[in-house]
Amino acid sequence: MSEIVSKTILQIKEGLKKRDYSALEVTDAFISASESNKKLNFYNTFTKEKAIEMAKTSQSRIDSGEDKILDGIPIAIKDLFCTEGTLTTASSKILGNFIPNYESTVTQNLWDAGAIMLGKVGCDEFAMGSSNETSFFGEVINPWSKVINKNLSPGGSSGGSAAVVSAGAALAATGTDTGGSIRQPAAFCGVTGIKPTYGRCSRWGIIAFASSLDQAGPITKTVNDSALMLNVMSGFDPKDSTSANKNTPDFLKACGNFNLKNLKVGIPKEYQISGMSSEIINLWETGHGWLKDRGADIIEVSLPHTKYALPTYYVIAPAEASSNLARYDGVKYGYRNSQNHLDDLYANTRADGFGNEVKRRILIGTYVLSAGYYDAYYRKAQRVRNLIIQDFNKVFKDVDVILTPTTPSAAFEVGSQQDPISMYMNDVFTVPASLAGLPAMSVPSGLSTNGLPLGLQIIGKQFDEENVLKVASNIEDQAKFPFLN
Amino acid sequence: MEKFLIHGEKDDYQIVVGLEVHAQVNSQSKLFSGSSTNFGSKPNENVSLVDAAMPGMLPVINEFCIKQAIKSGLGLNAKINKFSVFDRKNYFYADLPQGYQISQYSDPIVGEGTVEINFPDGATKKIGIERIHLEQDAGKSLHDQHPSKSYIDLNRSGVALMEIVSKPDISSPEEAGAYIKKIRSILRYLGTCDGNMEQGSLRCDVNVSVKKDGDPLGIRCEIKNLNSVRFVMQAITTEAHRQVEEIENGNEIIQETRLFDAVKSETRPMRSKENAHDYRYFPDPDLIPLVLTDEYINDIKKSLPSLPDQIRKNLVDNYGVSEYDASVISEEKEISDYFFLASKGRDGKLVSNWLTTELFGSLNKNNLKIEDSPISPEHLGELVDFISDGTISGRIAKDVFAEMFETKKNPSNVIDEKGLKQISSSDDLIPMIERVISNNLDKVDEYKNGKEQLFGFFVGQVMKESSGKANPKLVNQLLKEKLN
Numbered sequence: 028m029s030e031i032v033s034k035t036i037l038q039i040k041e042g043l044k045k046r047d048y049s050a051l052e053v054t055d056a057f058i059s060a061s062e063s064n065k066k067l068n069f070y071n072t073f074t075k076e077k078a079i080e081m082a083k084t085s086q087s088r089i090d091s092g093e094d095k096i097l098d099g100i101p102i103a104i105k106d107l108f109c110t111e112g113t114l115t116t117a118s119s120k121i122l123g124n125f126i127p128n129y130e131s132t133v134t135q136n137l138w139d140a141g142a143i144m145l146g147k148v149g150c151d152e153f154a155m156g157s158s159n160e161t162s163f164f165g166e167v168i169n170p171w172s173k174v175i176n177k178n179l180s181p182g183g184s185s186g187g188s189a190a191v192v193s194a195g196a197a198l199a200a201t202g203t204d205t206g207g208s209i210r211q212p213a214a215f216c217g218v219t220g221i222k223p224t225y226g227r228c229s230r231w232g233i234i235a236f237a238s239s240l241d242q243a244g245p246i247t248k249t250v251n252d253s254a255l256m257l258n259v260m261s262g263f264d265p266k267d268s269t270s271a272n273k274n275t276p277d278f279l280k281a282c283g284n285f286n287l288k289n290l291k292v293g294i295p296k297e298y299q300i301s302g303m304s305s306e307i308i309n310l311w312e313t314g315h316g317w318l319k320d321r322g323a324d325i326i327e328v329s330l331p332h333t334k335y336a337l338p339t340y341y342v343i344a345p346a347e348a349s350s351n352l353a354r355y356d357g358v359k360y361g362y363r364n365s366q367n368h369l370d371d372l373y374a375n376t377r378a379d380g381f382g383n384e385v386k387r388r389i390l391i392g393t394y395v396l397s398a399g400y401y402d403a404y405y406r407k408a409q410r411v412r413n414l415i416i417q418d419f420n421k422v423f424k425d426v427d428v429i430l431t432p433t434t435p436s437a438a439f440e441v442g443s444q445q446d447p448i449s450m451y452m453n454d455v456f457t458v459p460a461s462l463a464g465l466p467a468m469s470v471p472s473g474l475s476t477n478g479l480p481l482g483l484q485i486i487g488k489q490f491d492e493e494n495v496l497k498v499a500s501n502i503e504d505q506a507k508f509p510f511l512n
Numbered sequence: 513m514e515k516f517l518i519h520g521e522k523d524d525y526q527i528v529v530g531l532e533v534h535a536q537v538n539s540q541s542k543l544f545s546g547s548s549t550n551f552g553s554k555p556n557e558n559v560s561l562v563d564a565a566m567p568g569m570l571p572v573i574n575e576f577c578i579k580q581a582i583k584s585g586l587g588l589n590a591k592i593n594k595f596s597v598f599d600r601k602n603y604f605y606a607d608l609p610q611g612y613q614i615s616q617y618s619d620p621i622v623g624e625g626t627v628e629i630n631f632p633d634g635a636t637k638k639i640g641i642e643r644i645h646l647e648q649d650a651g652k653s654l655h656d657q658h659p660s661k662s663y664i665d666l667n668r669s670g671v672a673l674m675e676i677v678s679k680p681d682i683s684s685p686e687e688a689g690a691y692i693k694k695i696r697s698i699l700r701y702l703g704t705c706d707g708n709m710e711q712g713s714l715r716c717d718v719n720v721s722v723k724k725d726g727d728p729l730g731i732r733c734e735i736k737n738l739n740s741v742r743f744v745m746q747a748i749t750t751e752a753h754r755q756v757e758e759i760e761n762g763n764e765i766i767q768e769t770r771l772f773d774a775v776k777s778e779t780r781p782m783r784s785k786e787n788a789h790d791y792r793y794f795p796d797p798d799l800i801p802l803v804l805t806d807e808y809i810n811d812i813k814k815s816l817p818s819l820p821d822q823i824r825k826n827l828v829d830n831y832g833v834s835e836y837d838a839s840v841i842s843e844e845k846e847i848s849d850y851f852f853l854a855s856k857g858r859d860g861k862l863v864s865n866w867l868t869t870e871l872f873g874s875l876n877k878n879n880l881k882i883e884d885s886p887i888s889p890e891h892l893g894e895l896v897d898f899i900s901d902g903t904i905s906g907r908i909a910k911d912v913f914a915e916m917f918e919t920k921k922n923p924s925n926v927i928d929e930k931g932l933k934q935i936s937s938s939d940d941l942i943p944m945i946e947r948v949i950s951n952n953l954d955k956v957d958e959y960k961n962g963k964e965q966l967f968g969f970f971v972g973q974v975m976k977e978s979s980g981k982a983n984p985k986l987v988n989q990l991l992k993e994k995l996n
Contacts, residue, residue, distance in 0.1 A: 109568045122567065122951050129561060131568060158616040232568040268799050269569050294942035351601050353611020358664070367605055367660075396602070396792035405794060 031056040032195035033512045034101055036252040039198060043089055043099045049098030050089060052145055055081035061145060064091045067168040069191045071106045072114045072401035073146040081143040088141065088145050097259060098141030103197040106147040107154055109136045109232040110241075113144075117160035117234045118466035119152045121355045121362045121380030131202060131232025132264045133243045137147045140259040144487065145197055148187030152209055152382045153283040153352065154236040156455040158444065159186030161384040169216055169438050170194035170511055174478045178441040182212030182434075182453070194273040195512030199247040199256050203233060205240045206340050207433075207457025208470060213246050214433035214482025217471045217511060219499070220246040221253050224490045225464030226271035229264030235351040237344035238269070242375050247512060250470060250500040255277035257492065281493035282500040289321035292344060292498070293426035297333035298456060300435065307432045307481065310473045314430055316503040326426055330418040335411045336459040342395050342408035343462070348385075351391025355380065387447065416463045423488045430496050432457050432484035433469040456484060466492045470499045471508040478510070516684030518722060520756045523928040525722040528729060529682035530642075531744075534694055535705040535811050536649070536713040543648050543672035544571030544614065551711050555654075555665040557778045563670040566610035570798050571597075577672040578802065581646050582623050582812050586672055587702045587819055588641050588695075590625025598646075598799045602737070607651035607664050615675075617793040620645035621802065627698065628821060629690040634835040637838060639691050640679030658703050658941045674705070680719065680729070685745035691819040692741050693843065697820050701845045713724025715739050720751045730755070731765040735772050736778055749781045774962035823848050834866045838870050846882050853889035854896075862896050870910065874917050886920045887913070895923040903927065904934045909978055911981040936983040938990060941974070942980070945990055959995060967991070 031039070040394060042048055058075055078101060085098040108134070109115045116122045138144070151161040158180040159166040167187040169179035174351060181190040185202030189212035192200050202209040204222035213220030221244045228243040245256030261275040264384040283379070294315060299308070315325045357363035357376030366377035385471055395404035422429065444450045460467035466489075469482040483502055487495035518525040533548060542549060545562040562569045572654060585592050599617040622644035628636050651669035655662050659852060676695060682688050696714055699705035706713050715736045719732035721734055738744045752770065755765055770779040795801075818826075820842040827838035827848075842853050855863040871892065887895075898904045904912060904927060915926045927933050934943055948970060949956055959966040972985045 088798055115565070115567070125567065127566070127568075129566070163891045182558050231569075235798075267574060269571050269797075350602050350792070350794070353604065354609060355603060356611060357606065358606050359564060359609055360566070369662075372559060373604055396794055398790045398792075401792075401794075423541070504938065 032060045033248045033510070034198075036097075036250075036255055037102060043094075049225075050082040050085040050143070051079065053099055054101045054145075055080050057145060060194065060392055063190070064196055067170060067190060067194060068165055069148050069167055069187050069194075069196060070146045071118060071149050071187075074144055075114055075146075077113070077430045078143050078145050079126045081138075085141050085143060086236065087469070095139075095141035096255070097137065100141070100198050101143040101145050102137065103145050103148045103188060103191045103200040104134055105150050105185050105201050105203060106232045107150055107203050109234065110134055110144070110147065112128075113147060114166070115234070118150050118164055119381065119385070120163045122199070122234075123163065123374070125361050125383050129232060132229035132266065132430055133233065133260050135232075136259050136262065137201070141414060142259070148200060149193050150187055151184035151208075152328055153234065153348070154184040154203055154205055154241075155348065155384050155388050156183040157207070157211055157450055158441070158481040159183045159212075159442065160440070161382050163382060165478050167191075168441070170364040171217060171379055172440060179438040179479070180215065180441050182215035182438060184208040184212075185246060186212045186215075189213050189218050189220065190297050192216070192218045192246050192248060193511055199245055200253060201243060201260070203236075203241055204457075205236050205242075205344060206461045206463065207382045207454040209246060209456045210433050210467060210482070210484060213454055214470040214471070214480065215438035215506065217480030218246055218248055219250055219253050219468070219470050219503070220244060221257060221468040221492065221495070221499075222466065223261065223269070223492055224259060224466045227261050227273075227275075227490070227492070229262070229267045229270045231264055231270075235347075237347040237348060238351060240340075240344060246383075248505045250496060251279060251282050253468070254282050254496050255375055257378070264499075269424050271490070276493060278492055278496055281496040284497055285321055285385055285501055287318055287498070287501060290318075290323045290428070290494070290498070291421055292325050293316050293328035293429040294325060295328050295330045295333065295422070295429055295431060297330050298431045300455065303432075303435055306475050307435060310481050310483065311430070311432050313439070314472060314502060317502055318430065318466070321501050322414070322504070323498075326467045327431065328422045328426060330415075330422060330459065332411060332414045332418050333459055336415055336462055337451060337490050338456055339411045339415065340454065340458040340462060341391070342404050344414065345388040345392035346391070346395050346408075348406050349389045351398065352389060352440055353386070353499055364407045384447070405435070412416045412462050417461055419459075419465060419486075427488070427494050428493075429486040430498070431484045431486065433457065433484040435480035437475040437481055460484075462498045466480075466495050468485065468495050468499050471510075472502055472504045472506045474509070516686070518752050518756050519882040520760045521735075522760055523724050525724055525752070525756050525759075526733075527683060527725065528680050528721045529688055529734075529748055531682065531691060532717040532719075533676040533678075533692065534715045534717070534927070535584070535707075536675060536693070537577045537674055538703055538705050539574065539577050539580060539672055540906055541574055541576075542670040543577050543646065545573055545670050545725040547670065549671050553667055553737035555663070555667065557667060559666045559669065563609070563666055566609070570797070571614060573799065574672065576619070578647065578965035579812060580672075581644060581674055582702045583702050583811060583816065583882075584805070585625065586620030586703070586809075586813055586816055588625040588627050588644070588676070589696045590641050590644065591623035593621055593623050594804045594809075595619060596621040596802045598796045598802070598819065600796045601647075603789050604660065604806075605650065607653045607669070609651065609666060611671060613648050613650065614796055614799070615793075616913065619801075625690070627694055629687060629694045630824075631690060632836065632837045634839075637687065639681045639687070642677040642679050644674050644676045647673050647675060649979075658722065674837045679967065683878070684882055688718070688748055689745045690739045691805045692744060694820070697843050697845075698904060701817055701819050703817075709739050709741070713740060716744050718744055718747055718751075720748055720755070721765070722752050722755045732765050733765065733767065733779070734769045736769055736782070738772060741853055743774055746777065747779060750777055754779060758765035775849060786883060819935045820848075827851075827860070827864070831855060831864070833860055833864040837864045840868055843880070844882070846934060850882050850885070850889045851929065853891040858893055858896055859900060862900065863893065866892060867915075870913050872932075873911075874979055888915050891922050898923055898927065902936055902983055902985075904932055905980070908932050908934065932981060934983045935978050935981050936986055941978070941982055941986060941990055944974055944977040945987070946993055948977060949976060949994060958996065967995075970995070981989065
């Protein structure tokens with residue numbers, strides 16, 4: 028059975044078709060892998076019984092020849108997606124007892140396609156963090172920790188999603204990405220993750236962090252698997268006013284084409300930041316070479332406002348968050364610190380219910396929206412955001428995709444980054460594409476000198492996930508990344 | 513119109529008033545969710561996941577409410593903004609589930625407009641509209657259900673409101689009253705707000721300041737949440753007098769929000785805490801800006817009904833109705849609808865007289881609205897016909913009217929049943945006249961000797977003889993022939 032957990036979604040689909048194993052056996056294998064990795068703390072809520080039940084339903088469809096695209100595929104769900112009847116906490120004390128009576132559009136799409144839910148994996152509290160350490164339920168541990176015998180962060184915020192796939196404890200996981208929350212953990216855990224174009228996946232039923240940036244996407248082992256997951260997760264949703272009314276192409280068809288002739292790849296010079304390690308620079312250059320070998324034109328490009336992206340992001344995202352999180356007040360649902368006076372109820376519920384990083388961002392967000400500061404911070408940040416968008420628009424007249432490192436370093440040790448600003452630096456390469464709403468993907472591309480995974484990021488034009496996937500599958504093919512499982 | 517002044521101990525003061533009218537959009541469902549807006553449902557019966565601000569829920573604009581706001585803007589001669597934005601107004605309150613109200617701040621859907629207000633003497637005045645924006649209503653806190661707990665009813669949470677902001681063009685309580693009545697009237701004609709102030713569908717905030725003639729604008733105070741025309745007028749008067757007194761006592765007016773207590777007839781400041789809000793408005797990232805095309809706006813323009821100003825003019829110009837009656841009839845759609853049905857093919861002036869005196873009088877006495885009138889417009893029209901063609905006299909018509917009001921019968925039935933048909937044949941009247949003459953020979957002599965004022969006495973006697981049914985014109989004519 029152990030070989031099941033090292034397979035990809037496409038391989039498992041093949042095996043299920045050939046009756047090499049049943050959906051129940053597949054699910055059992057991943058349940059066992061999850062249970063034997065308990066110390067990695069993947070799950071806020073493990074839904075073993077539900078998984079077994081769903082596996083049986085999948086198998087009966089397979090038996091009757093009415094199988095759907097993801098029948099028999101066990102996946103994990105970031106604990107930010109509302110799941111009907113299953114605890115949904117955003118890894119926060121304030122939602123520690125919250126069981127939705129509704130299902131998010133993206134997860135509903137997955138269940139409708141036959142996917143099997145293993146449980147709700149941990150993340151940074153309300154997706155605010157780059158290390159998983161802000162979770163009220165304790166951080167998930169990066170499965171690569173065993174390589175250096177130290178507890179490594181899986182990254183964040185979708186750290187649980189990346190870790191569970193990396194460990195071979197789920198075939199795929201859903202993530203959300205606001206400033207890099209899919210791509211950075213994917214890079215840290217040696218797996219593949221794509222943040223599609225803003226508007227590609229519905230935000231309905233996903234607990235909001237920063238509404239103008241939040242976007243769901245899959246984390247999988249391979250590019251093909253990401254494409255398949257994205258096929259199912261995408262689609263117009265009239266319940267989300269920012270959802271794009273566009274048809275979903277078959278993303279799988281974009282993968283596996285190893286001829287990149289006529290494809291232009293931009294290398295933005297502003298991403299060569301000072302103090303970046305030589306191993307990251309080397310990996311990036313190796314990446315150029317791989318794409319050149321396949322016939323692509325490598326072109327140096329300039330995105331002059333890149334250096335303002337991080338501060339811009341850390342104004343806009345907290346501003347939206349400060350408002351989005353106002354609803355967690357102890358009045359309607361979730362944690363309540365019961366008090367006789369309304370103001371005390373708010374103060375005590377929110378003081379107890381939110382962790383430090385969430386409080387920090389609520390305070391920043393409240394500050395930048397305040398009378399007297401709005402123009403200097405929020406309005407200015409919106410203007411800079413427009414300049415960043417224009418940078419990309421201009422460059423994308425000349426190139427089809429942009430290639431950058433995903434992160435400035437490999438995974439760091441749990442507890443090693445205490446300063447919020449240096450933590451925020453993790454997002455330096457991922458934030459610009461988020462601000463511009465562009466599709467961006469991290470592919471595991473090599474190992475650091477101490478043997479930890481590193482990722483390359485491919486940024487594409489709006490709604491051009493296909494070229495992103497095409498380039499990613501070329502990198503994947505050439506990197507021959509040594510997956511953990 | 514005479515200038516309205518507050519006479520202080522030392523000086524005379526003018527008042528300057530601006531009004532914010534919160535009008536509930538007439539719509540089956542809420543501004544950003546599909547929940548019902550039905551009034552009087554059980555608490556929390558009309559609450560969707562969006563209205564309760566459940567995690568991950570998103571607002572979706574109800575297009576009907578947008579159309580209603582555009583209609584209202586067009587009805588108030590205002591500019592429709594083709595680009596508008598929904599903003600979040602952030603504050604904490606138990607009946608505000610999201611922790612913010614979705615409203616419009618810097619880019620409202622409707623810009624500047626004007627409305628003409630009317631006074632009983634026929635005078636008019638133009639009041640400027642600053643803007644109209646769309647926003648969500650909050651829920652309701654119930655503090656009287658439990659000795660130590662408050663309850664929250666979210667039925668109103670998310671209901672669409674239009675906030676209609678006037679320019680500070682209003683300079684007397686009467687003008688404020690006339691303004692609200694006019695806004696209410698126009699919105700009701702448009703069908704964009706039912707205007708029901710008792711149910712809270714129309715509420716007002718009033719900004720009041722006072723100043724001496726020639727001085728710059730004074731410091732204003734806002735009086736919140738007034739739900740009748742009478743309260744608005746009282747609150748303005750009360751607040752203006754308070755401000756004059758403060759100034760004359762050498763105190764400064766502090767800009768603040770105040771509440772009006774109708775029982776004590778005073779305004780007093782709201783708790784200062786409630787004033788300290790910094791609402792941190794910013795564009796709602798869950799909603800994209802609202803972009804309208806000329807075509808979309810023009811289609812709505814084409815669908816607009818006649819509005820009170822046009823109707824008033826029509827009544828005066830084409831129906832011969834007096835200015836005053838015309839403004840009364842045109843104020844309410846139900847009344848003008850009634851009038852047009854009743855006056856179809858008839859003398860409009862006569863119909864308007866019967867409508868505004870007899871029918872309004874009886875309706876008022878019985879506390880009925882025109883929609884509940886026991887006399888249908890068709891029946892009132894027929895009654896007028898019977899007067900016009902001489903079937904009954906004006907005096908008898910009042911009896912017929914009373915009977916119709918009582919029994920809902922049509923006038924011809926009443927006239928037949930009671931035998932009230934006017935006697936208009938000489939053959940029937942001459943015997944009566946002769947009887948009156950022979951019974952009053954002494955008076956006939958006096959009359960013939962020059963006491964002409966006795967003529968009325970003879971007419972009266974003949975009317976009495978006929979139980980009031982005699983055609984007065986014919987009686988006059990025949991009497992003259994007989995007596996001279």
